[in-house]
Amino acid sequence: MxxxxxxxxxxxxxxxxxxxxxxxxxxxxxxxxRVPVKAVLDGLLMVFGAVVLVAGLVTTHAYVITGGLIAVAGAAVIATGAGRLARYLRR
Structure with missing residues (x-):
């Protein structure tokens, strides 16, 4: 109307x-x-870290130490992305 x-x-x-x-x-x-590009990239970094974490967990069935290292690296990438995103959102 x-x-x-x-x-x-x-x-x-x-x-x-x-x-x-x-x-x-x-x-x-x-x-x-507008969603800032930095926030989107940090979110994508967390998704990439989750993929690496799952790949590491899958790899542990065949190679325990290698899979564990890959999983730890994936968790570190997730933590990095989450920390960067949290720092950005606090501003």
């Missing part, structure tokens, strides 16, 4: 009042929310 001209004028007046009263809040509502 389209707005009438009177309703559009009222909304424009409310918007202008919001922009003049609290420009930071108005900017938060008007700027598009």
């Amino acid at each position: 389209p707005l009438s001209d009177q309703d559009r004028r009222r909304l424009d007046a409310i918007e202008q009042a919001l922009v003049s009263d609290d420009p930071d809040l108005a900017a938060a509502f008007t700027s598009p929310r």
